Amino acid sequence: MCGIVGYIGGQQAYPILIEGLSKLEYRGYDSAGVALLCEDHLEMVKSVGRLRALEEKVGATDLVGTIGIGHTRWATHGRPCDENAHPHSDCTNEFVVIHNGIIENYQSLREWLQSEGHTFRSETDTEVLAHLIEHFYEGDLKEAVRLVIDKVKGSYGMVAMSRYEPDRLICARKDSPLVIGLGEGENFIASDIPALLKYTRQTFILNDGELADVTRDSVIIENGNGVPIDKEIIHIEWDVLAAEKDGYEHFMLKEIHEQPKAIRDTLRSRITADGLVNLDEVKLTAEQTKNLLKVVMVACGTAYHAGLVGKYVFEKLLRLPVEVDVASEFRYRDPLLGEDTLVVVISQSGETADTLAALRLAKEKGSPVVAVTNVVGSTVSREADQVIYTWAGPEIAVASTKAYTTQLIVLYLLALHLGQLMEAIPNEEVVLLTQELTQLPSHVDQILRQANELTEFTSRLSQWEDTFFIGRGLDYAVALEGSLKLKEISYIHAEAYAAGELKHGTLALITENIPVIALATQPQLYEKMWSNIKEVKARDAYVLAIVMEGDRETGKEVDAVITIPATIPLLSPVLSVIPLQLLSYYAAVQRGCDVDKPRNLAKSVTVE
Numbered sequence: 303m304c305g306i307v308g309y310i311g312g313q314q315a316y317p318i319l320i321e322g323l324s325k326l327e328y329r330g331y332d333s334a335g336v337a338l339l340c341e342d343h344l345e346m347v348k349s350v351g352r353l354r355a356l357e358e359k360v361g362a363t364d365l366v367g368t369i370g371i372g373h374t375r376w377a378t379h380g381r382p383c384d385e386n387a388h389p390h391s392d393c394t395n396e397f398v399v400i401h402n403g404i405i406e407n408y409q410s411l412r413e414w415l416q417s418e419g420h421t422f423r424s425e426t427d428t429e430v431l432a433h434l435i436e437h438f439y440e441g442d443l444k445e446a447v448r449l450v451i452d453k454v455k456g457s458y459g460m461v462a463m464s465r466y467e468p469d470r471l472i473c474a475r476k477d478s479p480l481v482i483g484l485g486e487g488e489n490f491i492a493s494d495i496p497a498l499l500k501y502t503r504q505t506f507i508l509n510d511g512e513l514a515d516v517t518r519d520s521v522i523i524e525n526g527n528g529v530p531i532d533k534e535i536i537h538i539e540w541d542v543l544a545a546e547k548d549g550y551e552h553f554m555l556k557e558i559h560e561q562p563k564a565i566r567d568t569l570r571s572r573i574t575a576d577g578l579v580n581l582d583e584v585k586l587t588a589e590q591t592k593n594l595l596k597v598v599m600v601a602c603g604t605a606y607h608a609g610l611v612g613k614y615v616f617e618k619l620l621r622l623p624v625e626v627d628v629a630s631e632f633r634y635r636d637p638l639l640g641e642d643t644l645v646v647v648i649s650q651s652g653e654t655a656d657t658l659a660a661l662r663l664a665k666e667k668g669s670p671v672v673a674v675t676n677v678v679g680s681t682v683s684r685e686a687d688q689v690i691y692t693w694a695g696p697e698i699a700v701a702s703t704k705a706y707t708t709q710l711i712v713l714y715l716l717a718l719h720l721g722q723l724m725e726a727i728p729n730e731e732v733v734l735l736t737q738e739l740t741q742l743p744s745h746v747d748q749i750l751r752q753a754n755e756l757t758e759f760t761s762r763l764s765q766w767e768d769t770f771f772i773g774r775g776l777d778y779a780v781a782l783e784g785s786l787k788l789k790e791i792s793y794i795h796a797e798a799y800a801a802g803e804l805k806h807g808t809l810a811l812i813t814e815n816i817p818v819i820a821l822a823t824q825p826q827l828y829e830k831m832w833s834n835i836k837e838v839k840a841r842d843a844y845v846l847a848i849v850m851e852g853d854r855e856t857g858k859e860v861d862a863v864i865t866i867p868a869t870i871p872l873l874s875p876v877l878s879v880i881p882l883q884l885l886s887y888y889a890a891v892q893r894g895c896d897v898d899k900p901r902n903l904a905k906s907v908t909v910e
């Protein structure tokens with residue numbers, strides 16, 4: 303996620319901007335830039351790469367000034383490069399903005415502004431903000447920004463600055479955090495608290511719809527109607543490390559809790575007003591999709607588990623055969639591919655060596671390749687024919703959580719998009735599914751609020767060295783992901799099993815009190831799951847069931863139950879995985895493991 307820093311006061315701004323941005327580096331970024339009011343003009347320097355590259359570029363320039371803004375960019379619209387780095391300016395270079403978030407209607411705004419004579423320099427959504435300020439400015443920067451935010455749709459944490467008004471910074475916030483740090487004769491702005499702590503712990507936290515007028519000696523905050531608000535000063539107690547995790551003990555827990563926002567962002571602007579799917583990143587024509595004979599999904603680890611869910615979804619909705627392969631197997635089995643086989647490669651980092659090799663093999667064999675990745679500008683994103691980004695923001699913990707759930711979201715959207723092209727799914731069914739997709743973030747929120755219901759089972763689980771996850775259909779696919787989460791961070795040997803398969807051998811390992819996690823969210827499989835649960839209960843296993851609201855039977859058979867909100871069964875993996883992520887996290891904490899950096903593992907496996 304991008305980083306924002308602003309300063310206005312009596313000190314030189316540039317060193318403060320760089321220092322603040324360096325405290326936000328942990329969030330992940332691919333380019334950076336600063337803009338300062340240097341005497342009578344705006345000076346802006348931007349560079350792709352790390353902050354060091356920016357500092358080298360600034361080296362010769364004399365960036366002297368006491369008001370400035372800085373930004374580290376995590377690309378969403380437009381590849382990482384100097385021109386796409388923030389800040390962005392208008393045609394006259396009299397206004398500059400930095401921005402976190404996604405301007406959903408930026409294309410139409412860009413076209414309108416171009417028709418009004420504006421010329422654009424970047425591929426970003428953000429640049430429209432600078433030109434809109436130029437368009438609306440009539441002598442009051444704050445009023446111009448207010449008109450801009452009335453015009454845009456989407457999410458923003460933005461800061462605007464202008465040579466015409468050298469004594470103020472204007473900020474606005476909707477869905478993307480902004481904090482104002484309060485000093486003596488100086489004030490600071492940041493997207494994240496770590497950037498402020500060296501200078502102040504007294505802050506105003508901007509809420510959605512609020513706009514702030516920041517000068518050296520004052521901060522006036524107004525609501526969406528321009529009415530000044532009396533804000534409470536929040537004193538920050540955190541140290542820098544705690545602040546980087548937004549107060550959570552580990553990045554993994556922070557990222558588990560970021561999933562409602564990550565899912566919302568990934569859905570953003572991909573569902574039309576009439577409830578259909580709009581994936582303009584996918585260039586396949588209706589003709590090409592109708593000629594598809596097969597889909598192959600290739601990935602590793604958690605991404606592979608997302609592909610397993612994708613198989614069920616694609617086969618159910620498109621009635622197309624789907625193969626799912628771990629990339630390290632796929633690339634050596636001389637797979638049957640060609641233009642009638644769509645290959646979907648899934649990779650959070652976009653740098654996994656085996657997945658990259660699979661992508662290259664698929665292209666060599668003439669298959670159209672769609673990539674699902676979280677990192678703009680990653681190798682996978684550059685080499686695939688088409689890319690659909692998960693907008694989860696940087697995932698720092700080695701154990702993947704928000705990347706997985708947003709991969710699922712993209713796979714649902716891709717299935718529906720292809721189904722529309724193939725005319726395989728009636729529009730009414732698409733609308734039903736997209737309506738429920740938009741409910742998922744609040745359902746996830748509800749599950750996260752139940753985390754303490756896992757305490758008793760987790761404390762039992764953390765005492766064991768072996769455990770089993772069982773499920774059928776989609777629940778089996780999620781059981782595999784749950785067992786990987788538990789293994790990789792708690793080091794408990796967890797095994798996921800197709801529930802119907804237990805009696806063919808593994809049931810021999812079910813002993814008294816062994817923890818078993820049973821997923822039972824698929825109504826058409828309830829009776830079968832109940833008999834499998836009875837099988838393990840007959841051997842005195844200690845069973846936690848993950849069930850869906852409305853199921854009053856499964857709970858009678860088990861020792862503990864977590865209920866997820868009712869949803870369309872096809873969408874349940876996005877919800878049923880959440881308790882498993884939490885279970886793994888708390889078991890690992892109880893076992894004193896290094897949750898964010900588990901032994902032997904790397905965040906991105908760039909070797910074979």
Ligand code: AGP
Binds near residue numbers: 603605657701787906
């Ligand atoms: C997930 O928790 C693991 N860290 C690992 O399995 C990961 O999913 C796998 O290495 C694939 O990574 P990618 O999505 O970046 O390709």
